[in-house]
Amino acid sequence: MTYTVRYTRAARDDLIRLFQFQLERDLQVAERAVEAIREGIGVLKNFPFTCRKADEKNPFLRELLVSFGTSGYVVLFEIDDDTAVSILAIRHQLEEDYH
Template sequence: MSFDVRYTRTAREDLVRLYRLLLEHDREVAARSLDAIRKSADVLADFPFTCRKADPNNPFVRELVVPFGIAGYVALFEIEDDRTVTILAVRHQREDDFH
């Protein structure tokens, strides 16, 4: 079974924000970071249940850890049904929490 992976408006805004932060320092690193997030999100199409639970009371809300450099990113997502995974937010691992 393969899932369709969607992004909410908030998640897309997060990606733009994270890209712009890196773009100020290094264009190539900024592009590689988005590529790493995209490639990791592709895994959700086949294996969303392998990611860690974000809420112990809801097995359908999970976090995808995206390694990048010395830290990385975390994508909060929800398995909506047997065909759809929606990425709700993306943050850098050093940020306090999802907003």
């Protein structure tokens, strides 16, 4: 089964924020970071249940870890039904929490 992956407005804003943060340092790094996030999210099209649970009480709220450099990113998502996954937020692993 293949899932459709949707981004909430907040998740899109997070992606832009993370890109701009990296862009201040280096354009190529910023582009590679966004590409790593997108490739990581691609896994959700086929295997969303392989990611860790973000909430013990909600088995459909999960987190995907995306490696990048010496750390990476955390993607918060929810499995909506048997056809769709919604990306709720994206943060750098060194950030304290989602924005």
